[in-house]
Amino acid sequence: xxxxxxxxxxxxxxxxxxxxxxxxxxxxxxxxxxxxxxxxxxxxxxxxxxxxxxxxxxxxxxxxxxxxxxxxxxxxxxxxxxxxxxxxxxxxxxxxxxxxxxxxxxxxxxxxxxxxxxxxxx
Amino acid sequence: xxxxxxxxxxxxxxxxxxxxxxxxxxxxxxxxxxxxxxxxxxxxxxxxxxxxxxxxxxxxxxxxxxxxxxxxxxxxxxxxxxxxxxxxxxxxxxxxxxxxxxxxxxxxxxx
Numbered sequence: 001x002x003x004x005x006x007x008x009x010x011x012x013x014x015x016x017x018x019x020x021x022x023x024x025x026x027x028x029x030x031x032x033x034x035x036x037x038x039x040x041x042x043x044x045x046x047x048x049x050x051x052x053x054x055x056x057x058x059x060x061x062x063x064x065x066x067x068x069x070x071x072x073x074x075x076x077x078x079x080x081x082x083x084x085x086x087x088x089x090x091x092x093x094x095x096x097x098x099x100x101x102x103x104x105x106x107x108x109x110x111x112x113x114x115x116x117x118x119x120x121x122x
Numbered sequence: 123x124x125x126x127x128x129x130x131x132x133x134x135x136x137x138x139x140x141x142x143x144x145x146x147x148x149x150x151x152x153x154x155x156x157x158x159x160x161x162x163x164x165x166x167x168x169x170x171x172x173x174x175x176x177x178x179x180x181x182x183x184x185x186x187x188x189x190x191x192x193x194x195x196x197x198x199x200x201x202x203x204x205x206x207x208x209x210x211x212x213x214x215x216x217x218x219x220x221x222x223x224x225x226x227x228x229x230x231x232x233x
Contacts, residue, residue, distance in 0.1 A: 039168075039224075046227040047160070047168065047211050064220050097167060106174065107215035107222050108158035112167040 002027040004098050004113035012120050018085040022098030022113060030055045030076050037101035037109060038072060038083045040094040052101045053081055088120045126212055126225035133231040139200040142228045144212030145193060152193040156215035159188060159197045163208045172197060207232045
């Protein structure tokens, strides 16, 4: 059974870089054409897709609002993928989720992690 | 940038049916079936309940169904139950620059 688990610092200071990791178990991040994505939900707001990566196709895709500040990468030997978001502000306070992202001729997230809360504050 | 518009809230009584709309454009919802719906209870991760417009993942109740008319997709929940009270989000592929968007979300209250 595929499972995803986010890990992160909990608290990040303004202007710093947020780094999160998603550990995947029960399946490989190099499986077929699966993409692996990050989504966030700020308090009182809706879901926002941040971006996704595919290790078999060597592709990364980012949503327009964070594209200039975000990088998604991975370590296939550890079956993990990561998110880096630089120059964070209070507006980046949110629960961050990782998920498997089915892409080609599809566009949905079928398995999610439980989420990790991130607060940006000094 | 495209937007997917959902009502902020809907409500219904146990046993009733409700529908949540998700309105896009002829360039996104109106042009394909790459539309999914997610249920999110407070403090929990989102859960996929409908994909490709009207397909249910294994384990999702048949009380949940998806449909589309022109540029508007709908999620219908029949036989409302207290456990259905949650936030619901639509999500669609919207093109090769933005790629995909979530709707603003709808809070369902079971009266």
